[in-house]
Amino acid sequence: MPVFEIQGPDGTTYEIDAPDEQSALGAIGQMVQQPAARPGGQPLHPEFDPANVPGGVPGYNSSTGLVEGDDALSMVRTASGGVLEGIPVAGPLIRGGMDRAAAATLAPFSEKDYGEILQIIQAGTEAEKSMNPKLDTAAQVTGAVAGTIPMIAAAPSAFGIGQATRLGQISGAARGGAVLGGSDSFVRSGGDPAETTSGALWGAGTAGVGTYVAPWVGKGVKKVADALLIGRLAKATGVDKQAFNLLAKGMERDGLDAATVNARLQELGPDGMVLDLGPNLKYQAAALAAMPGEGQQVVRGAIGARDAAANRRIIDEVNSQLGPAPVPRRVSADIEVNQGHLSPRYREVFQNASPVDTRPIAQYLDREIQTLRGEAQRGLSTVRRMLNRVGTEELETNPVTLLETRKAIDGMLETVQETNARNALTTARQAVDDQLRASVPGIKEVDAQYAELARQNTAVQRGQTVLANGREAPRPVELADEFRQGALPQGEQIGPSAVPVRLREGARAEIERIIGTNANDRVALQRLIKGEGDWNRDRLATLFGDDRAERIIRLLDNERAFADTSSIVTRNSESLARREAINDLTGQTGGDFGVVDSFKAGGVGGATRATAIKGVEKVVEALQGVKTEAARKQMAEALTSNNAEVVDALLKAAKGSNLDPSQIDRVSRALLLTSVGGVGR
Structure with missing residues (x-):
């Protein structure tokens, strides 16, 4: 059909398809005469x-x-x-x-x-x-x-929600739908019986169907909402969606929530990682560590670097909280040197001393020797001979000789075991000491200084036993009493004693010894210092204060957790990788030891490793869905970080969308009633 270009009365040129020019002119006339409707009319x-x-x-x-x-x-x-x-x-x-x-x-x-x-x-x-x-x-x-x-929320049972049986759910929903549909149709139709009946029937039918459809719709909506949420969060964190979904599932299976995660990461400190938060996250890291590629390098590199710095972290933190460690022998040597410095003081006080009268002491000893037997008798006989001048039966009047007698008795008390002998020697020493006090003015002040140094020396040795597990270790309440009583001055001493300081030095030296001999075994280190119960915690709190004791215990707990993580991630991944290599070489699959066989071969440790490897295997299978090296690397970087944004995103994904299934159920039922049943329209 030809096309004619014709200018209309309004000056506009139109292109008209028509059989001839006359027909084209007629079409232009009709267009100009008929008013045009608005396009949206x-x-x-x-x-x-x-x-x-x-x-x-x-x-x-x-x-x-x-x-x-x-x-x-x-x-x-x-x-x-x-x-x-x-x-x-x-x-x-x-x-x-x-x-x-x-x-x-x-x-x-x-x-x-x-x-x-x-x-x-x-x-x-x-x-x-x-x-x-x-x-x-x-x-x-x-x-x-x-x-x-x-309406559904106010009276859920009237719509079949919450009924125990399926029949109860359907009948309840049908009744509620019939009442609502019939009432609505009655109002909208002006009371028409046919319309009211139709509305009731449609309402009953759609409400009954809703008991089947609504839960299914709710699950579908929730699933779609969760998928959209994961996609959005994965994009925001720069992690592959599939890898991010696996991480979120790991957090969900570990039962982690925001409060738990934040508290745990705060406890672990700057060296904590996402993979430390739960076993499923550890298995994911172990699976990545078993699969060659960039993800393996990231995981193994992060774990290896943290393990390598463990000794330095422990030493630095212990030094920061408890101060540098002393050497017990050097401390004791310094104390003995200070005791030696008291010799001139003793000489000074003996210059003004008067002769001693040891007859009362000798008479007392003679009577006791006649009645005592055994080690007690032999000990007092030795003391009695010390009172005489050498080679004679005359009593010595030189106060210096009496001082040396007291020293000799002190030496005997250090070795005597029998209780009766110890009691007899203690009484004899007291008698000698009383005579020296009476004959040598000022000697007790010097004695107090010497005794204070002796107590300090004993406290250094005692401090090295307070963290032990044997009978020689004090109970927490006993140590608290010793610590408190040790600060009190003894005899003629003026001012507080340094015994608590020496107890602390002895314990600090023992902690250093334990660290030095167990630095590469953080599990043993934590067990030796922290102990199995709360006793060592309480002892450390007595010596160093609650805050410092808590920081040390937390440090040891964290390092043990890091060691456990390293064991799961690296050792289990190596075992899994070795077994896969064996399967490749032999052409076999599934030729692994079960848990029972592993127990037979390696005891509880072997069974534990086998169980862990089983957990890692499942994650390896799941990781097959993460196709690219870049995605696995992103997953590894997220696991080995403690980035607050990544952690927050994973927690939100693990929690899922905020959609309430019960609300979705109600919306689904309402949509069925209104769109299919015709309620409200």
């Missing part, structure tokens, strides 16, 4: 006659028969009014009441009466609804759902 609602509306229908074009109400304000009125009208049962009443209220408000200010204004308002509403039919339908469905959900 819609027919008026078929049940609405514009001739019955005084003043006409707003937006209605009588020449085209179309409503042109597509402005923004009309759309807003259509949407808001549709929501109200869609509310089950009460919606039409609310919408009609608002129209009547508006007409009553405008009537006093208009030449038209109340009825005419109401018709104009209703006509405008119908015009706007005709122009925006899809918006009106969506708004009414929204209102219907919004109005139905509270």
Whole structure:
């Protein structure tokens, strides 16, 4: 068919397909004479006659028969009014009441009466609804759902929710749906029996079907929402979606929540990693460590670097909290040197000493020797001979000789074991000491200084036993008493004693010895210093204070946790890699030892490793879905970090979307009732 270019009366050139030029001219004439409808025009609602509306229908074009109400304000009125009208049962009443209220408000200010204004308002509403039919339908469905959900939530049993049996759920839902559908149809149809019956039947049917469909929809919606959440969080953290999903599942299976994770990472300090938080996360790291590639390098590199720095971390933290460690022999040697420095003081006080009268002491010893037997008798006989001048039976009057006798008795007390002998020697020493006090003015002050140094020396040795597990170690309450009593001055001493300081030095030296001999075994180190119960914690608190003791115990606990992580991640991954290599060489699959066989071969340790490897194997299978090296590397970097943003994102993914399944269930039932059952429309 030929194309004619013809200029119309308005000066516009048109291209017209027509059989001949006369037909083209006729077509141009019809186009110019007939008014064009607005592109967005819609027919008026078929049940609405514009001739019955005084003043006409707003937006209605009588020449085209179309409503042109597509402005923004009309759309807003259509949407808001549709929501109200869609509310089950009460919606039409609310919408009609608002129209009547508006007409009553405008009537006093208009030449038209109340009825005419109401018709104009209703006509405008119908015009706007005709122009925006899809918006009106969506708004009414929204209102219907919004109005139905509270009913279901307020009386869930009336809609079959919570019933014990399937029959109870269906019958309950059908009853509730029938009542709601019938009541809504009754109101909207003006009481028409047929419409009311139809609404009740549709409501009962859709509500009954909802008992099957709603839970399925809820699960599907939750799954989709969770997938969208994981995708968004994975993109935000720069981790492959599949790898991120595996990490989130690991956190979920380990039962981790925000409070637990934050507290644990704070305890572990800057060297803690995400993989330390739970066994499933450790298995993921072990699986990556067993699979060649960049992910393996990241995991093994991070674990290896942390293990290598363990000794330095322990030493630095212990030194920071407890100070540098002393050498017990050097401390004792310094004390003995100080005791030697007291010799000039002793010489000074003996310059003014008077001769001693040892006859009362000798008489006492003679009587005791006659009645005692055994080691006690031999000990006192030795002391009695010390009172005589050498080679004679005369008593010595030189006070220096009596001082040396006291020293000799002290030496005997250090070796005597028998209780009766110790008691007899102690009494004899007291008698000698009383005589020296009476004959040598000032000797007790010097004695107090010498005794203080002796107590300090003893405290250094005692401090080295306080963390032991044997009978020689004091109970926490005993150590607290010793520590408190040790600070009190003894005899003629003035001022507090340094015994607590020496106890602390002895314990610090023992801690250093334990670290030095167990530095490469953090499990043994934690067991030796912390102990199996709370006793060592309490002892450390007595010596160094609660805060420092807590930091040391936390340090040891963290290092043990790091060692356990290293064992699971590296040793189990090596075992798994070795077995896979054997399978490759032999062409066999599944030729691994079970847990029972591993127990037979390696005891409890072998069984534990076999169980861990089983856990790692499952993760290796899951990791097959992470196809690229880059994705595995990203996963490894997330596991070996403690980045707060990554941890927070993983926690959100593990928790899942905030959608409440019960809410989804109610929305699903409401949608079925309103869209299929027709409630609210």
